[in-house]
Amino acid sequence: MTIKKICILGAGTLGSRIALQSAISGFTVTVYDIHQKSLDFSQRTMEKIVKQLAKSGQISETEISAIFSRIKFTLDAKEAVADADLINESVTEEIEIKKKVWKQFGEIAPEKTWFTTNTSYLLPSMFAEESGRPAKFCAFHFHDVFYSRVVDIMPHPGTDPVMIPMLEELGRKLNQVPVLVKKENPGYIFNTMLMALIGAAGKLLTREVGSIEDIDKSWMVNFHMAMGPFGILDSIGLDTAWHVTHKLPDAASQAFAALLKTYIDEGKLGEKSGKGFYSYPNPAYRNPDFIR
Amino acid sequence: MTIKKICILGAGTLGSRIALQSAISGFTVTVYDIHQKSLDFSQRTMEKIVKQLAKSGQISETEISAIFSRIKFTLDAKEAVADADLINESVTEEIEIKKKVWKQFGEIAPEKTWFTTNTSYLLPSMFAEESGRPAKFCAFHFHDVFYSRVVDIMPHPGTDPVMIPMLEELGRKLNQVPVLVKKENPGYIFNTMLMALIGAAGKLLTREVGSIEDIDKSWMVNFHMAMGPFGILDSIGLDTAWHVTHKLPDAASQAFAALLKTYIDEGKLGEKSGKGFYSYPNPAYRNPDFIR
Structure with missing residues (x-):
């Protein structure tokens, strides 16, 4: 069960990064989406990242054309999955969409294809059955691929255990640190801890124990x-x-969610909207005087 | 109310570090303890740290004798507090001991002396009254002084607000980053967040979601x-x-406490006992191969 060809479903930020790293690691990759503009975005995203990687010496300029020669973008589901050894799915984080996509690809994928989902907060058991091959189905969850190089391997109760060493090996080939999540857990391992930290910070803020700046x-x-x-x-x-x-x-989570909502209602979504708890592109915490 | 002379109660690890930084920052310091061996330990601790600071260029060799000339070690409570502008107390973390010490020093301290406690998990309101001057009483809590340079300022409801800017200024003079804890909170700000993180990690372990190594x-x-x-x-x-x-x-905290107890009962207390979750002095996580 050597993996050679990987099919990426969903050409968003994370799907694009996984596809690019797969091509860098020598795999043949197809990137599938239902919108041409998503595929165009994906290609531009990859070109930007490749430039940065070349600049920082992580890849050489001469490799670039070979890397892109291993990636195919397509709107054609059958073409995307033809001869694929493994699918990694990063479509919209909605359960009905995941179910529909897995039903579709379960029907058209070759028999040999292993199925993996990159879901962030859903559980693989919520849509493994829809794929028609739950034993060949496992979560394989990336963080941001290049800076945060953890990949979570999270089987559901029906996953064939042979997938675990296979995905560990694949994760290492993709320059990631594989981590085994032995039981289904929303948020895997890291996000569970991160949300506990953020929840504690939110409670300190809503209870008015400390200011945003002092907590940070x-x-x-x-x-x-x-x-x-x-x-x-x-x-x-x-x-x-x-x-x-x-x-x-x-109650503490509800109070913090209510506070977050007041920011969201004002259009303050964080770095991506230019404002959140801080203002971007030059947030106070990046000023060396912040810590004094 | 300029602070010139600082009296440190309790010559343990943290008291010694605070005393040393105070002397480095130019303050006159007395270190009080009830045991001569604690004072001897304190002096040895300071000598070790000073060597490291000189080695890393944070102080110069020529300053060392002047720094130590500003520090006096004493078993005599009246001598310790004579002319002190501020007391910082780091005695054993037991409420009855704190009460007793503050009653004693409340009686013998000059009228001008401000009182601060370095308690880790107790609250200043639990023993401020015993000092006889609760309005001049505030928590002023250091982390490790040299590596983790946060100092928490945590008033109790009866603290005179003038103490806050005074302690912020003093904290900066002591090369710390002052943080205001606006309401009494066990564990201040950082430890509250750290314990939330550790609690989440403990729950992932006791629920068998991940291994110690994979969580780390x-x-x-x-x-x-x-x-x-x-x-x-x-x-x-x-x-x-x-x-x-x-x-x-x-239930999650109880399950994790029970697990910690099994380690403690086997003498595994962590780095200080040579064994904990890892073995020291060369724990697995310091091996570069750990992350691959």
């Missing part, structure tokens, strides 16, 4: 990190954080 | 940090972590 300073100075929890929230997106937080039943 | 890898690789939560726990001490965790009422 405490984290940054003690751990010598470039950002604190509110800087991290700005980079995740306040809407994304609200999406997770408002579903948690405890 | 997830944190280290995503945040480019030298340690994950279990490495951090080893450096804090499993006994210290158990002390906080076993008092939390929720």
Whole structure:
């Protein structure tokens, strides 16, 4: 079961990054989406990243054309999956969409194809059956591929255990650090811890124990990190954080979700909208005077 | 109310570090303890740190004798507090001991003396009254002074607000980043967040979602940090972590406290005992191969 050809479903930010790293690692890749403009975005995204990687010496200029020669963009599902050894799906994070996509690809994929989903907060068991081959189905979840190089391997109860060493090996070939999530857990391992940290920071803020700046300073100075929890929230997106937080039943999460909502309603979504807890492109926490 | 002379109560690890930084910053310092061997330990601790600071260029060799000339070690309470502008107390973290010490020093301290406590998890309101001058009483909490340079300023409801800017200024003079904890909160700001992170890691472990190593890898690789939560726990001490965790009422904390207890009962307290979640002096997470 050597993997040679990888099919990426969904040409968004993460799908594009996974596809690019796969091609850099020598795999043949097809990138499938239902919108031509998504495929165009994907290609531009990859070109930008490749330039940065060449600039920082992680790849050489001479490799670039060979890397792109291994990537095919397509709107044709059958062409995308033809001869694929493995699918990694990064489509919209909605369960009905995931179910529909997996039903479609379960029907047209070659028998040999292994199925993996890159879902962030859903669980593979929620749509493994729809694929028609739940035993060949596992979560294989990337963070941002190039800076945060963790890949989570999270089987559902019906996953064939042979997938685990196979995905560990594939993860390493893709320059990632594979981590085994032994049981289904929303948010895998890292996001579970990150949300606990962010929840504690949110509680300190809504209870008026500390200011945004003092909470961030405490984290940054003690751990010598470039950002604190509110800087991290700005980079995740306040809407994304609200999406997770408002579903948690405890009073502290509800209070923090309500606070996030006031920011979101003012269009402050974080770094991507220019404003969140801080203002971009020059947030206060990047000023060396912030920590003094 | 310019601070010139600082009296440190309790010559343990943290008291010694605060005293040393105070002398480096030009303050006159007395270090008080009830045991001569603690004062001897304190002096040796300071000599070690000063050597490291000189080696790394943070102070010059020629300053060393002047720094030590500003520090006096004493078993005599009246001598310790004579003419002191400020007391910072780092005695044993037990409420009855804190009460007793503050009653004693409230009686013998000059009228001008400001009172600060370096308590880790207790609250200043629990023993401010015993000092006889609660309005001049505030928490002023250091982390490790030289590497983690946050100092928390946490008033209790009766603290005179003039103490806040005064302690902010003093904190900066002591080369710390002052952070205001606007309301009494056990664990201030940083430890509240750290315990949330550690609690989430503990829950992932006791629920068997991930291994110790995979949980730590997830944190280290995503945040480019030298340690994950279990490495951090080893450096804090499993006994210290158990002390906080076993008092939390929720089932996840109780399960993790029970797990910590099995380590403690085997003498595995973390880095200080040579074993904890990892083995020292060469824990697996410091091996470059750990992250691959």
